[in-house]
Amino acid sequence: MPTRLSGVLxxxxxxxxxxxxxxxxxxxxxxxxxxxxxCRGLAVFGTNSEANSLSVDERMTLLETLVQEGVPAxxxxxxxxxxxxxxxVRLTAHAVSLGCGGVLMLPPFYYKGVSDDGLFRSFxxxxxxxxxxxxxxxxxxxxxxxxxxxxxxxxxxxxxxxxGTVAGVxxxxxxxxxxxxxxDAFAKSxxxxxxxxxxxxxxxxxxxxxxxxxxxxxxxxxxINRLFERWQAPEADALQNDITATRNVLQKYxxxxxxxxxxxxxxxxxxxxxxxxxxxxxxxEQTNSLVAELGARNFDMPGLGPTLAAALA
Amino acid sequence: MPTRLSGVLxxxxxxxxxxxxxxxxxxxxxxxxxxxxxCRGLAVFGTNSEANSLSVDERMTLLETLVQEGVPAxxxxxxxxxxxxxxxVRLTAHAVSLGCGGVLMLPPFYYKGVSDDGLFRSFxxxxxxxxxxxxxxxxxxxxxxxxxxxxxxxxxxxxxxxxGTVAGVxxxxxxxxxxxxxxDAFAKSxxxxxxxxxxxxxxxxxxxxxxxxxxxxxxxxxxINRLFERWQAPEADALQNDITATRNVLQKYxxxxxxxxxxxxxxxxxxxxxxxxxxxxxxxEQTNSLVAELGARNFDMPGLGPTLAAALA
Numbered sequence: 001m002p003t004r005l006s007g008v009l010x011x012x013x014x015x016x017x018x019x020x021x022x023x024x025x026x027x028x029x030x031x032x033x034x035x036x037x038x039c040r041g042l043a044v045f046g047t048n049s050e051a052n053s054l055s056v057d058e059r060m061t062l063l064e065t066l067v068q069e070g071v072p073a074x075x076x077x078x079x080x081x082x083x084x085x086x087x088x089v090r091l092t093a094h095a096v097s098l099g100c101g102g103v104l105m106l107p108p109f110y111y112k113g114v115s116d117d118g119l120f121r122s123f124x125x126x127x128x129x130x131x132x133x134x135x136x137x138x139x140x141x142x143x144x145x146x147x148x149x150x151x152x153x154x155x156x157x158x159x160x161x162x163x164g165t166v167a168g169v170x171x172x173x174x175x176x177x178x179x180x181x182x183x184d185a186f187a188k189s190x191x192x193x194x195x196x197x198x199x200x201x202x203x204x205x206x207x208x209x210x211x212x213x214x215x216x217x218x219x220x221x222x223x224i225n226r227l228f229e230r231w232q233a234p235e236a237d238a239l240q241n242d243i244t245a246t247r248n249v250l251q252k253y254x255x256x257x258x259x260x261x262x263x264x265x266x267x268x269x270x271x272x273x274x275x276x277x278x279x280x281x282x283x284x285e286q287t288n289s290l291v292a293e294l295g296a297r298n299f300d301m302p303g304l305g306p307t308l309a310a311a312l313a
Numbered sequence: 314m315p316t317r318l319s320g321v322l323x324x325x326x327x328x329x330x331x332x333x334x335x336x337x338x339x340x341x342x343x344x345x346x347x348x349x350x351x352c353r354g355l356a357v358f359g360t361n362s363e364a365n366s367l368s369v370d371e372r373m374t375l376l377e378t379l380v381q382e383g384v385p386a387x388x389x390x391x392x393x394x395x396x397x398x399x400x401x402v403r404l405t406a407h408a409v410s411l412g413c414g415g416v417l418m419l420p421p422f423y424y425k426g427v428s429d430d431g432l433f434r435s436f437x438x439x440x441x442x443x444x445x446x447x448x449x450x451x452x453x454x455x456x457x458x459x460x461x462x463x464x465x466x467x468x469x470x471x472x473x474x475x476x477g478t479v480a481g482v483x484x485x486x487x488x489x490x491x492x493x494x495x496x497d498a499f500a501k502s503x504x505x506x507x508x509x510x511x512x513x514x515x516x517x518x519x520x521x522x523x524x525x526x527x528x529x530x531x532x533x534x535x536x537i538n539r540l541f542e543r544w545q546a547p548e549a550d551a552l553q554n555d556i557t558a559t560r561n562v563l564q565k566y567x568x569x570x571x572x573x574x575x576x577x578x579x580x581x582x583x584x585x586x587x588x589x590x591x592x593x594x595x596x597x598e599q600t601n602s603l604v605a606e607l608g609a610r611n612f613d614m615p616g617l618g619p620t621l622a623a624a625l626a
Contacts, residue, residue, distance in 0.1 A: 122590035277435035
């Protein structure tokens with residue numbers, strides 16, 4: 001079995017052109033910047049990627065472009081969970097065929113109040129239909145958005161039935177006690193728990209977790225990776241406090257529009273601000289205060305402009 | 314402009330084969346039975362159709378099959394609202410090109426807490442990209458499931474910008490005061506309000522509504538249509554009480570699995586029970602009690618077996 005993904009992963013924001021089509025050149029540029037600046041993996045097509053605003057074909061084309069342009073497939077953990085069984089199978093099989101290090105799978109999220117039996121059957125159908133021992137499946141627990149939770153009981157059943165395939169979880173519940181319960185129950189079974197925010201990175205590492213998959217990994221990967229590398233060092237708590245403070249600035253704003261505004265500003269590339277409906281861009285006054293607050297923290301994204309310019313050339 | 318849809322519409326349940334692929338023959342048969350037994354239109358690909366468990370291509374293929382098999386396109390109001398702008402555009406343009414009487418459009422429903430500005434932009438982008446004056450767009454308000462509401466303010470903006478295209482709403486809030494507010498605000502502007510359940514059919518008609526689009530239209534269309542036709546007659550309240558009582562039986566069970574169990578039983582066609590994950594079939598004891606309760610009400614689906622058998626021949 002290849003080495004599992006660990007460390008800081010960014011749910012890579014997806015740039016759009018003014019006509020709202022995906023901007024492949026900027027996308028490749030940003031992915032390469034992230035890998036050069038602290039991300040050990042890329043959870044492309046996550047919530048903060050506006051992945052659910054993309055069609056299946058749009059996602060597949062972008063993923064193929066990344067690999068063709070030299071982004072190592074083993075560092076990719078694309079989101080492949082959709083409402084429709086057939087779409088989830090298609091995206092997952094495609095990711096595995098490209099050699100992706102894993103997939104991050106939402107439960108089907110349209111129907112609410114569904115049973116663990118139904119969710120087990122859903123994940124099981126995908127695994128059985130993909131039928132590829134290379135598949136490393138990470139469950140995506142994000143009840144504030146999906147409204148469909150991944151319970152401990154469901155994880156237990158999936159791990160028992162598909163050991164070696166069910167590889168871990170991203171816990172975006174925002175509830176440390178839930179992450180802790182997942183760690184306590186499953187970390188020793190080789191089930192890799194990623195916190196859904198760097199706010200919980202140090203706690204997660206201290207209890208046997210593997211890292212974090214975090215929105216702000218898109219803009220602050222070096223500092224977050226520094227904590228990942230030094231979580232056992234004396235300065236770990238200070239490093240945690242620093243990245244938490246930066247996160248707290250971002251959380252005052254709609255996250256996806258804010259991330260894009262930050263990339264547009266520090267990358268000197270105004271096109272980056274575009275989001276797909278139903279999201280909206282930050283208002284100018286929001287952008288100004290966000291930039292001012294980050295600037296006051298000496299925030300920077302070194303190399304962002306030149307790297308992107310090179311990728312776009 | 315052609316006559317607008319009105320009366321009782323069923324969000325047609327989608328039959329699946331044992332391998333979970335859509336069963337086109339049973340689908341056509343059920344659609345024809347519905348139109349012969351009280352439905353004046355078919356809201357295919359609604360919530361109760363498990364439409365969000367189907368891929369875009371699966372939906373398009375099924376819709377083409379219906380039209381090819383002689384279901385009048387002008388009676389069809391397919392669901393075309395998805396999370397992804399590009400998918401919603403593709404499904405809507407396809408429905409219009411086939412001559413469908415309307416489309417029933419969910420808002421993009423993955424991201425929660427989105428603004429009316431973002432939702433306006435989402436619907437507007439679909440309308441602008443489809444760019445076809447034949448489009449009759451019905452908004453689908455179902456906050457218990459989508460978690461993303463269609464507010465009165467959003468309707469007002471869409472109606473002002475796209476009069477003649479924004480044709481109405483299905484209100485599945487389950488809150489009569491909301492349906493009443495929509496009727497009071499917009500019914501006189503030619504905005505057609507459909508109740509999302511027959512429980513509100515009589516009230517809806519008395520306040521200027523156009524009918525209902527209801528799950529139980531799949532199994533009880535004749536009785537519901539009788540009230541639609543006689544809502545001004547002296548027996549209207551008695552007819553309402555009767556269909557409400559039948560609805561109340563169904564609502565004790567998971568609706569989609571229950572509808573399929575009823576069709577399987579009264580159509581003498583056990584294959585019908587299959588649902589796609591994340592849904593699960595009724596347990597045998599649930600089916601038994603459901604059938605017994607409906608039987609005690611002298612419930613029947615006349616002609617269901619033979620019609621289906623003919624369609625399948």
